[in-house]
Amino acid sequence: MAEKRDYYEVLGIPKSASEDEIKKAFRKLAVKHHPDKEGGDEAKFKEINEAYEVLKDTTKRQRYDQFGHAGVGTSAASGGGPGGAGGFNYEDIFGGQNVDFDFGDVFSSFFGGSARQRGPQRGRDVQTEVTLTFEEAIFGIEQKLGLNLDAKCTHCKGTTAEPGHELKTCATCSGSGQVTQVHRTVFGNIQQAARCPACKGKGKIPEKACTVCNGKGVTRQRQEVKVKIPAGISDGATIRIRAKGEALADGEQGDLYVVVNVKAHKHFTREGDLILSTETISMIDAALGTQIKVETVEGPKTLKIPAGTQPGTDFRLRDLGVPHLNGRGRGDHIVQIKVEVPKKLSKEQKALLEKLQKAKTKRW
Secondary structure, three states: OOOOOOHHHHHOOOOOOOHHHHHHHHHHHHHHHOOOOOOOOHHHHHHHHHHHHHHOOHHHHHHHHHHHHHHOOOOOOOOOOOOOOOOOOHHHHOOOOOOOOOHHHHHHHHOOOOOOOOOOOEOOOEEEEEEEOHHHHHHOEEEEEEEEEEEEOOOOOOOOEOOOOOEEEOOOOOOOOEEEEEEEEOOEEEEEEEEOOOOOOOOEEEOOEOOOOOOOOEEEEEEEEEEEEOOOOOOOOEEEEOOOOOOOOOOEOOOEEEEEEEOOOOOOEEEOOEEEEEEEEEHHHHHHOEEEEEEEOOEEEEEEEOOOOOOOOEEEEOOOOOEOOOOOOEOOEEEEEEEEOOOOOOHHHHHHHHHHHHHOOOOO
């Protein structure tokens, strides 16, 4: 993977640029490289957008200035997606299924031609949700889901016929699966091929319908589905499990879509592949330096606070963040330091601070 360019270089601005200068630079470059414009460049547009998303945010910019790209996680450009900025992605619209729409079929069917047989029918796709703790989303987990789904009838094995009985040719359509319907219109009578209502287009019907599923071939059953949640998955992500949706008597099983919800953590927040937290120290410890125990997803870790640490300073704990979902390694844990100023002082404490105040000879 190519190394990312410096965000200031991408926008063509100095590190001292103001918020207004950042915004103006972004607008100018975004208009120039927008992929919907003739001569536009989608890759450059995404790079520009990613740089702007970081530098326009004061907190993210501060961490970027201190730690570089590692300080802002895996920021992604928020452009128009795979189809270009504002473009349509038909695979996304139709839930990842292949879309085959043939206008010839429409006119052929309407004006008396026979309807072209598509591939095997498909069972209904099913969506469910799973709720994870913050740690489960970070490290991954395998869960078992209990779902009530249409599954092949265990009595007739999906044949629709009572065991011991055969399927026979449908008398209504003579085994073709289609019947011809005649419609009267202002243009005269128009013939149209339609699915046979007796056999539902199968061409065969059972000599005797299954007594358990009433000839449907499927019954409602409790199903247990195992789903492997990968390490580093984010809140709102969807996992697709093929052929774990609902079944049809003579078709493919639908898919199962699992939407992931991640509970908020009382100490940590997440930003891309970064984990963020705050720690509070006294002003004495900030001035003199100290060591503190920091809670991480890997357990307590020691963090050295150097003398003279200012409020709002960020410290990076390498490789203690979120595992990369589609690759090796993981992000960092960023700890922001807050300095507590006492609201009440004893007489002795106040006297010591006043003495210190008189003793200072220059600005700290």
